[in-house]
Every structure is written in structure tokens, then in C-alpha cells.
Amino acid sequence: MKIVMATGTFDLIHPGHGLYLQEAKKLGGKNAKLVVVLARDSTVRSRKRIPVISEDQRKEVVEMLKPVNEAYLGSETDMFAIVKQIKPDIIAIGPDQKFDLDDLKKELEKRDIKSEVIRVPQYKKSPLDSSCKIIKKIKNTKFSDKCFKDC
Known part of the structure; x- marks a missing residue:
């Protein structure tokens, strides 16, 4: 059984996340095990923005997704620490992740980590295909008082 590792923030889950995880798991073949590593809140703040959903809740939701076998929070200091621990056969990079393969x-070779790195080419295009687009839509939507009555 091959172990495939997928990584990301997974803040405000959308269909693009689902497609990425489905395609990542397929990279390992029929009986692949998909392990997902989520970015820590501190990492998200330093690289993207303030996360909407806490790291523990994001991990909990990702663990519920059908393709996922296990989920972990990444390291706040060394993103390769969890890779060395899990020893995946394949590291799946999302189509929109800004990694130079x-x-x-x-870097993996330097650390004697023998994982294949593959970019998932498929991307789910839709009006709300990123957490940032979802946040912008919420910010720009004129809600009536009725919408916030129970909030």
C-alpha cells in the first residue's frame, strides 16, 4: 500500500479541496492511504491571512472527508518534520500551491527523504473555488437583519 501525502490550509472547505484530495489519493493506486497535513494557524497567518476556522476544527473536518485516511497538523518550525515522520511514497502538490517542484x-534529497513529488493537474473551476473568494463574497454581500437574527 502506497502512502500519499497531501498538504494545505483547508480553511472553508470547497469542492476544489475535495477534487485535490480525490486526485491525490489516486496517485497511489487502488489501495493508497491518503494522509493530509494541515497548515498550523501560525503558518497560515504568516503566509496567507488570518484563518477563519481554527487548526483543530479544520483537522476535524478534513478527517471526515471520504478520501482521507489520516490527518495531522504540520510543524510550526519545519515543514519537513512530518514528512520525515510519515515517510510518504508520494507527496501530492495542489494545482494552486506555490511550490517549485x-x-x-x-530539499527532500538533502534531508534523505525518498518521496516522489507530483503536482495534481486538475483544478475545480467554480465561482467560489478558493477560501479567499468565499470570504470576499461574504464581505461584499448585503445581508438583512433577518440573516443575523439567530447568529
Whole structure:
């Protein structure tokens, strides 16, 4: 059984996340095990924005997704620590993740981590295909008082 590792923030889950995880798992073949590593809140804040959903709740939701076998929170100091611990056969990089695959492969070699790195080419295009787009839509929507009555 091959172990495939997928990584990401997974804040405000949308169909793009589902497609990425489905395609990542397929990379390992029929009986692959999909392990997902979620970015810590501190990492999200430093690289993207303030997360909407806490790291523990994001992990809990990702664990519920059909393709996922296990989920972990990543390291706040060394993103390769969890890779060394899990020893995946394949690391699946999402189509919108800003990793240079050659640089990533070199770093893995330097650390004696023998994982294949593959970018998932499929991307689910839709009006709300990113957490940022979802946040912007919420911010720009004129809600009536009725919408917030029970909030």
C-alpha cells in the first residue's frame, strides 16, 4: 500500500479541496492511504491571512472527508518534520500551491527523504473555488437583519 501525502490550509472547505484530495489519493493506486497535513494557524497567518476556522476544527473536518485516511497538523518550525515522520511514497502538490517542484525535490534529497513529488493537474473551476473568494463574497454581500437574527 502506497502512502500519499497531501498538504494545505483547508480553511472553508470547497469542492476544489475535495477534487485535490480525490486526485491525490489516486496517485497511489487502488489501495493508497491518503494522509493530509494541515497548515498550523501560525503558518497560515504568516503566509496567507488570518484563518477563519481554527487548526483543530479544520483537522476535524478534513478527517471526515471520504478520501482521507489520516490527518495531522504540520510543524510550526519545519515543514519537513512530518514528512520525515510519515515517510510518504508520494507527496501530492495542489494545482494552486506555490511550490517549485525542483526546489522541493532538492530539499527532500538533502534531508534523505525518498518521496516522489507530483503536482495534481486538475483544478475545480467554480465561482467560489478558493477560501479567499468565499470570504470576499461574504464581505461584499448585503445581508438583512433577518440573516443575523439567530447568529
